[in-house]
Each structure stands twice: as structure tokens, then as C-alpha cells.
Amino acid sequence: MLDLRQIREDPDRVRASQRARGESVDVVDQLLAADESRRSSLSEFERLRAEQKSLGKLIPQASGDEKQALLAKTRELSAAVKAAEAAAAEVQQRLDELSLVPSNIVLDGVPAGGEDDYVVLREVGGKPALNTVRDHLELGEGLRAIDTERGAKVSGARFYFLTGVGAQLELGILNLALSTAVEAGFTPVITPTLVRPEVMRGTGFLGAHADEVYRLEADDLYLVGTSEVPLAGYHADEIVDLSDGPLRYAGWSACYRREAGSYGKDTRGIIRVHQFQKVEMFSYCRQEDAVDEHARLLGWEEQMLAAIEVPYRVIDVAAGDLGSSAARKFDCEAWLPSQSRWLELTSTSNCTTFQARRLGVRERADGGTRPVATLNGTLGTTRWIVAILENHQLPDGSVRVPEALRAYLGGREVLEPVTR
RNA sequence: GGAGGCGUCGCCUAGUCCGGUCUAUGGCGCCCGCCUGCUAAGCGGGUUGAGGGCUCAAACCCUCUCGCGGGUUCAAAUCCCGCCGCCUCCGCCA
Structure with a gap:
């Protein structure tokens, strides 16, 4: 959600942003019109209501004819107030719906x-x-680390079992990520993975990509695709204190994605799956600190990529490929030898005040409150196994273990194929 | 799953039976000022949030906000209905 006042004061900025994303520009004028009619209908309601209240106060003291006259008058007013209130509510609802349409304003x-x-x-x-x-699946099967056949038997396509060193490797990545985060001052958090509709909507995941999200119909809950969702909801409707710097959380959770519309894409192995685990950084900071914080999150991601010793590149994602909440996004992509292409391992977004406004996360600022900025970034996921296996493979199908992960694999320097 | 209780402005709390100066009481905490070698105590004032009007801005004014949403009424923290959350007990499953 954008700041209505800002849209009013600088509509061209919003139009330019919408245009850069390839999204609706007209919505800006619709919003401005809805805002205008909301304010006028609100004034009307408030005027009538004030009159009703002041007359109502006279009633207990009045008596006789005077009282009867007052009652008649307020009865009329009561109906008028109700009508004005309903009209104002209707306009407000239209404005609320429209407010959810524009995406975040992209940064310069x-x-x-x-x-x-x-x-x-x-x-x-x-x-x-x-x-x-060899690709990661061939390597992973040789190591008895990844079993997609049984994943499919038990749960369907895009599910898998991690076994033996595969399970250890995943936990190693996640634990390394969590340690890195804790060292950097993050509070580690294990989050719920089922959330209420308001929270899912507040984080912006029920917009264009709503069909990516699993929904539990019977309970009206959603399965999260990332712990960004519960961590963004964590301080919803709160006034937080940022006087000691950003609030930084490192969420560890399972993540669920329907992967609708990606049929035939990355069908082999565990590159694109319905369920995986992730350690995610989430930061609440002051608006003016968001750009610097974004750079710091990217820094911690690169520190992790350096630790697993895979070649990677950093890209500045284009406006049309940003999620609706993000004002800027940097992805780190690892080299994927089997396909001679880059594969996204991390993604960090600066959502500026967009999510916080929807979720009601504010801080105190001279005389009032104002929305904070929220940012998120990946510190480790199951998918990293793919990059590690492929980049560290040896000619015989064994895999060198990056030093930072050895402690999590019983000190092993090399993982060897299981022959049996 | 069954029964009962509770939800008030940061925290605690009065008010709810019996609707009307509730413009929500008091305490704690916090902020400002006074007083005082300093600190504490004491004294006075302030302290929910949202939206709107006026304004360069503020002061100020108005509306909403007593878990949420409806209803009754001239008028709802208070009466009625629905929902949500929390707690206790019973049952069930570990």
C-alpha cells in the first residue's frame, strides 16, 4: 500500500513507477478521485453526527413539550446520520480496494x-x-542423498526425500546460515508456517501471484512460501522502537509453493520443488536507513555464498520482475555447470514502507507515528545443495565439501558415492 | 468435542447488573515544569491510536476508537446477536 498523501502530492512519481513495471497507470487517477469523494462524504457524515451528539446531550435535561420536540428532531437526524455513514463506508471501501492495486514505487x-x-x-x-x-540429481543419487522417485511415490511430482549426507547437507547449510545471522546480531526465530489471510495479504502475496500459494480451505489458513510472511506479521499493528537500530530476525521455516504455471520447467531434481527449508533474514528499520540496510543484507548473503565456495553473480532485478512489495531487489545467482546457466540462490528485497503500511507496523516520530521500512533476504535454502554438489563435484562422482560445512558432515572433506 | 470465565487508552485497574456530563476512574511507568547541594520524595501538568477540517506549520476544532462485526435506541464500554482471541475444568489423543 502506498501513502495516499504522497499520491496526492506527487502522482507523476507513482505513474512513472507503474509504467516502469508495466502495470496500470490509470489506477492513480481512480485513486485520487476515490480519495476526493471519500473526504467529502466523510465531512458530511461528521457534520451530521456532531449535530446529533450535541442535541442528544440536551435530552436528559429537557422535559415536557421541549423534550418531545428534541426527540422528534433527533429521530430525523438519526436517519440522516445512518445514511451518511453508509455512504461514507461505501466510498471508503472502494478506496481501500483501489489502494491495494498499485505496486510499490520502484527506487531510482x-x-x-x-x-x-x-x-x-x-x-x-x-x-x-x-x-x-554430472548434474545434481545424478550426483545426489550416487551419494544416496536425494531420492526424487520415492518423493513422487509418496507425495507427487516436485517432492523428494533427502537422506544420509543429503539430510546432513541441508541442515549444515541452514545451521551455517543461522549461525551467520546470529553472529551478525539477528534474533533467530522458528516461525509458524500457516498464517491467516490478513497476514498473507499484508505481505503482498495474494496479488498477481495468489495461485502460487497453498490454501487450507477448511481452516481458512495459508501455507507460507517463505518465513518473510510470518516475520512481517510478527509486529503487525504494533508501534516498534527502532531507537537502538533495526530489528533483525532470522526465520527458519519450511516453505511451500504450488509452482502453478511452471509445468515443464526445472522438472528434474530439487531445483524447483513444492516444499523446502529456508533461513530468511528480515529487518524492520527506519525509512531513511532502508537503502543501507539493503546493502548490509546483500553483504551477509554474499558472505554465505563465499562460505560455500560457489561462483556467483549479483544482479539488480528490473522493475517489471519485482514483486509488488519490492522497491528494489538484488538476486545472487550461482553457476550451474550442468546447464551452463545461472541459478538464483538468494534474493533480497527492500520493501520500503509498502508492507509496513498494510500491516500497521509503525514507529514513534516527532509528535506522531510513521510506517517503518521492511527488508528481507535469503541466507540459505535447500536449493543450495544443487550448487554445492555441481560445483564441487569430482571426476568419480564424489563431491568435495566446502570447509565451512565440514563440521556439519562429521568432518568429512569428501562425500563419496555409495556402491551397493 | 463439551462446560464455564475473561477481553477497557504502554502495564494494572474502576465502570457493564439498572443505557444519558463516561468528554472512560485510579495507580504504575514515562515526559515536561516547580521545588531542592545532588538524588529520592513532594507539588502541578501531560501521556491510546486513526481519519478529517483549518494552517506555510503549529495551536485549535470535529469524527471514530472500550477484542472485531452487526443490531436495538433520540442516545451503547453498558442491552441483544454473530465472530475472534485468551484462560480454567472435563473428554480425547500423545
């Missing part, structure tokens, strides 16, 4: 265009020179 510097118009900010690390390339 964000590349215009769609999915392919990202800008590469840097490339870090050299791609491995491999004579024979």
Missing part, C-alpha cells in the same frame, strides 16, 4: 523492463573446469 536506479532486463552488478569466483559434468 532500478533497471526498467522485464525479466531479462536485469543489470549484472558483479561476478565473483571462477567457474569450475570440468571434463565430465
Whole structure:
């Protein structure tokens, strides 16, 4: 949700942002019109209501004819107040609906265009020179680490079992991520993975990508696709204190995604799955600190990527490929030797005040309150196994373990195929 | 699943039976001022949030806000209905 006052004062800024995303520009004028009629109908209601209240106060003291006259008068007013209130509520509802339409205003510097118009900010690390390339599933099956066949048998396509060193590898990645976060001052949090509709809506996930989200019809709850959702809801409707710096949380949770509309895409292995685990950074900070905080989140992501020793690049995602809540987004993509392409491992978004406004997260500021900024970023997921296996594979199908993860794999330096 | 209780402006709390200066009481905490070698105590004042009007801005004024949503009424914290949350007991499952 955007600030109505800002739309009123600088509608061109919002129009330009909508245009850069390839989304509706007309909604700005619809919003302005709805706001105008809301304010006039509200004034009318308030005027009538004030009159009703002041007359109502005279009634207990009045008596006889005077009282009867007052009662007759207030009866009339009562009906008028009700009508005015209903009219105001109707206009308010239209405004509320419209308010949810515009996406966040993109920040200056964000590349215009769609999915392919990202800008590469840097490339870090050299791609491995491999004579024979096995993909992560072949490697994972050899190590008895990944079992997609039984995943499909038990749960269907895009489900999997992680076994043995596969299970350990996932926990290693997540634990390393959590330790990194705690060292950086984050509060570790294990979150609910089922949330109420308001929370899901507040984080902006029920917009264009609503069909990506699992919904439990019988209980009217949603399964989260990331712990960003419960962490954003954590301080909903609260006035938070940011005087000691940002509130930083590292959420550990399972994540569920329907992957509707991605049929035939990444069908092999565990690149694109319905359920995985993730450690996610989430930060509440002052509006003016958001850009710096975003850079810090990106820094911690890169620290993790350095620790698992895979080549990666950082891209500045184009306006048309941002989620509705994000004003800017940086993705880190690891090299995927089996496909000679880049694969997204992390994503960090600056949502400025967009989510906080919907969720009612504010801070005290001279004389009143104002919305805070929220940011999020990935610190480790199940998918990282893919990049680790492929980039650290050895000619015989075994896999070198990056030093930072060895402690989580019983000190092993190399994972070897299981022959049996 | 069954029965009962509770939800008031940061926290605690009065008010709800019996509708009307409730413009929500008092305490704690916090903020400002006074007083005082300093601190504490004491004294005085302020302290929910949202929206709107006026304004360069503020002061100020108005409306809404007693878990949420409806209803009754000239008038609802108070009466009625529905929902949500929390607590206790019973049952059930670990």
C-alpha cells in the first residue's frame, strides 16, 4: 500500500513507477478521485453526527413539550446520520480496494523492463573446469542423498526425500546460515508456517501471484512460501522502537509453493520443488536507513555464498520482475555447470514502507507515528545443495565439501558415492 | 468435542447488573515544569491510536476508537446477536 498523501502530492512519481513495471497507470487517477469523494462524504457524515451528539446531550435535561420536540428532531437526524455513514463506508471501501492495486514505487536506479532486463552488478569466483559434468540429481543419487522417485511415490511430482549426507547437507547449510545471522546480531526465530489471510495479504502475496500459494480451505489458513510472511506479521499493528537500530530476525521455516504455471520447467531434481527449508533474514528499520540496510543484507548473503565456495553473480532485478512489495531487489545467482546457466540462490528485497503500511507496523516520530521500512533476504535454502554438489563435484562422482560445512558432515572433506 | 470465565487508552485497574456530563476512574511507568547541594520524595501538568477540517506549520476544532462485526435506541464500554482471541475444568489423543 502506498501513502495516499504522497499520491496526492506527487502522482507523476507513482505513474512513472507503474509504467516502469508495466502495470496500470490509470489506477492513480481512480485513486485520487476515490480519495476526493471519500473526504467529502466523510465531512458530511461528521457534520451530521456532531449535530446529533450535541442535541442528544440536551435530552436528559429537557422535559415536557421541549423534550418531545428534541426527540422528534433527533429521530430525523438519526436517519440522516445512518445514511451518511453508509455512504461514507461505501466510498471508503472502494478506496481501500483501489489502494491495494498499485505496486510499490520502484527506487531510482532500478533497471526498467522485464525479466531479462536485469543489470549484472558483479561476478565473483571462477567457474569450475570440468571434463565430465554430472548434474545434481545424478550426483545426489550416487551419494544416496536425494531420492526424487520415492518423493513422487509418496507425495507427487516436485517432492523428494533427502537422506544420509543429503539430510546432513541441508541442515549444515541452514545451521551455517543461522549461525551467520546470529553472529551478525539477528534474533533467530522458528516461525509458524500457516498464517491467516490478513497476514498473507499484508505481505503482498495474494496479488498477481495468489495461485502460487497453498490454501487450507477448511481452516481458512495459508501455507507460507517463505518465513518473510510470518516475520512481517510478527509486529503487525504494533508501534516498534527502532531507537537502538533495526530489528533483525532470522526465520527458519519450511516453505511451500504450488509452482502453478511452471509445468515443464526445472522438472528434474530439487531445483524447483513444492516444499523446502529456508533461513530468511528480515529487518524492520527506519525509512531513511532502508537503502543501507539493503546493502548490509546483500553483504551477509554474499558472505554465505563465499562460505560455500560457489561462483556467483549479483544482479539488480528490473522493475517489471519485482514483486509488488519490492522497491528494489538484488538476486545472487550461482553457476550451474550442468546447464551452463545461472541459478538464483538468494534474493533480497527492500520493501520500503509498502508492507509496513498494510500491516500497521509503525514507529514513534516527532509528535506522531510513521510506517517503518521492511527488508528481507535469503541466507540459505535447500536449493543450495544443487550448487554445492555441481560445483564441487569430482571426476568419480564424489563431491568435495566446502570447509565451512565440514563440521556439519562429521568432518568429512569428501562425500563419496555409495556402491551397493 | 463439551462446560464455564475473561477481553477497557504502554502495564494494572474502576465502570457493564439498572443505557444519558463516561468528554472512560485510579495507580504504575514515562515526559515536561516547580521545588531542592545532588538524588529520592513532594507539588502541578501531560501521556491510546486513526481519519478529517483549518494552517506555510503549529495551536485549535470535529469524527471514530472500550477484542472485531452487526443490531436495538433520540442516545451503547453498558442491552441483544454473530465472530475472534485468551484462560480454567472435563473428554480425547500423545
